[in-house]
Amino acid sequence: MGILERKEKQKLEIRKLILDASMKLFVEEGFSNVTIRRIADLIEYSPTTVYLYFKDKDEIFFSLHDIGFQKMEEMNRDLVTIENPLLRLHKMGENYIEFGLQNPEYYNLMFIQEEPMKKLSELGCDWVKGDSAISRLKATVTECMEKGYLKGDPHLVSLSVWSFVHGLVSLAIRERMEKFIPQKEMILPALKQSLNWMISNIEIDNRSK
Amino acid sequence: MGILERKEKQKLEIRKLILDASMKLFVEEGFSNVTIRRIADLIEYSPTTVYLYFKDKDEIFFSLHDIGFQKMEEMNRDLVTIENPLLRLHKMGENYIEFGLQNPEYYNLMFIQEEPMKKLSELGCDWVKGDSAISRLKATVTECMEKGYLKGDPHLVSLSVWSFVHGLVSLAIRERMEKFIPQKEMILPALKQSLNWMISNIEIDNRSK
Amino acid sequence: MGILERKEKQKLEIRKLILDASMKLFVEEGFSNVTIRRIADLIEYSPTTVYLYFKDKDEIFFSLHDIGFQKMEEMNRDLVTIENPLLRLHKMGENYIEFGLQNPEYYNLMFIQEEPMKKLSELGCDWVKGDSAISRLKATVTECMEKGYLKGDPHLVSLSVWSFVHGLVSLAIRERMEKFIPQKEMILPALKQSLNWMISNIEIDNRSK
Amino acid sequence: MGILERKEKQKLEIRKLILDASMKLFVEEGFSNVTIRRIADLIEYSPTTVYLYFKDKDEIFFSLHDIGFQKMEEMNRDLVTIENPLLRLHKMGENYIEFGLQNPEYYNLMFIQEEPMKKLSELGCDWVKGDSAISRLKATVTECMEKGYLKGDPHLVSLSVWSFVHGLVSLAIRERMEKFIPQKEMILPALKQSLNWMISNIEIDNRSK
DNA sequence: CATGAATGAGAATTCATTCAT
């Protein structure tokens, strides 16, 4: 048992090695420059060995997609401490924006690239990672409504809120925002400001009611 | 003269042939499967001939990017007839959504793919097509504010509105909306509904109307 | 007749245009970067037109080979004024060296490249230009012997003298002399010095006779 | 250990296979007709395989250049047995001529083609092989002077002697000697005779004069 | 477990040349 365990552990370590190397290449050289050979070179194993741990290149990228969600979840871990659900929603949005801007490659795999979703539908699988993130969003939105911070259909509002922040992040990381925000370092504050504006528009203004 | 004209016309026709073939391949087989060879096969010319009409592959894709903007502009041509700027903004958003859903590949080149923007920054050029679309959006938002339909910073609001609809479209065409909208045919109405919700949130309260 | 003449003249002019452009490309970009298309671009005619004046690329290069000999002949034109045949031989050698160093591309076509000679033997032609240059060398060497400046077989001596200067020039222009002559500007004087040494070795020392 | 050795050996064998095939093509079809594909066809491997053994085409040619020098060195191995340095110099010259005439393609890579030197200067490397051959020549010339067979500057004399034999060989293998030596089989003796003449001119003949 | 060897398929691009006009 101990032996098996250790073997299992070692296997996971090499998998991690491969994934880290892939991500490194992905970040530094762009998606299309990640080749099995270069991954193998980086970890100082043979290309063939990579195939012992991953069926093919797609599987590597799908694993990175999963890791991306893990990272985002970690970022959101302390959200639970925020009692006010609207504040929590707000912070969730800010985290989302920050995550996307800081990890454009993960973000790409998680929410932009077509391949991961194609892979899933080939296998007849659900987008487990994405769906659970969506669920968390929905739960928070629902809570906001229950507590009177927001109104409307939680489904529609969740979809809209997500689309909004995704729009911000994806336009920014695909360089479509230069006219709006010419300075790179202003992107994060500008997107947060936009989020702010959005939330202030949808929240129920208690004073006037 | 007539001869020159005809020749010019023929030349344009072959260019169009190439662009159409590229788009067809792009739609049917995905960006990375569009090769000069396959384009040439499709139009029944030699690969070399393609190079008579386009400097390289990038130029083809950039032309498609431009054509995308033209198509979108055509779609928006009759917007001018809408007097009320908020209604016009609303319709503009609906058109944007429809265009994106109906032409995901053009949309991809226009607003998602990295390559076109990289090409531009290499050449030190501006994103003319995109910038002018943004300007039109801004103008409408500004008018909305002048006429009391919206308030706030036109810059911020325009950025936000665009991000919102881009988010809707890009999540939808990259298959991330299945949990929210499982039926394909419901996507368009759902996105429009979301847009509707958004606009009703930001528009200035009806008391003043 | 006047018309025919003018036409002939014009034809020659365009031929010259083509040859000049070819040489320019050859000098500036190297042999393998001279393409019909680039020649045509340079003279602002179509590639097809080039074929009206030259059968193929080889013919262009062969013409340049001929022009090279013309240029060298021009350089040697005032040799006739040198009465002393040994001095004349010496100056001939110096001119040869200078010509080669100053016109490495012509020199290449005249004495290094295989293609021109292959072309000739295909056509069953003689190397007229080269042969006549050789004849002039031989005549001078013979005169040197008749006048007591040199001794031995004029055939052998001519061959040897030519080989010697060709060796100097061709090693220099093909960058094999860097160990011997590291500074570019010292090449010409060094080769002349070598020629000097050579001639002083083969000339009959009158004092001792 | 035995296994590793054998593998290493096999690897070297395939390298040799590739080099031999390249040389064969080079000899039979000329420099510009040696392509990776044709090399691969010849050895009945795929083109890709060639790239497993050589980084690119240049590396193949540079290896051949080196092999050329090795072959020439082998030819000169027993020169050390010749005590008299002038005789040794003479034999060295004869070997050089023979090597060049018998291996015109190697000779081409070693002393005529521009590419190898360009590659070297790109890499900032020295022409190690050439320089050491030059050193051996210089040493012999110097010894001749020390022993009273030759006089003058060893540098100048070495340069001149080398240029002389290079001139002979390179004119011959590039077919410029046909006027002087019309019969192919007479080339070798004629060049040796020329070398003979040259050496008898420069040697200090004390007794017989 | 790990790999060296090998490959098939295919990429973008370039060139000399020809033909109908």
Add this chain to the structure above:
DNA sequence: TATGAATGAATTCTCATTCAT
């Protein structure tokens, strides 16, 4: 005379992947 249009035949090189060991 001049050319625009077209092409066949290459070129180098890269990649994901497999198989025998």
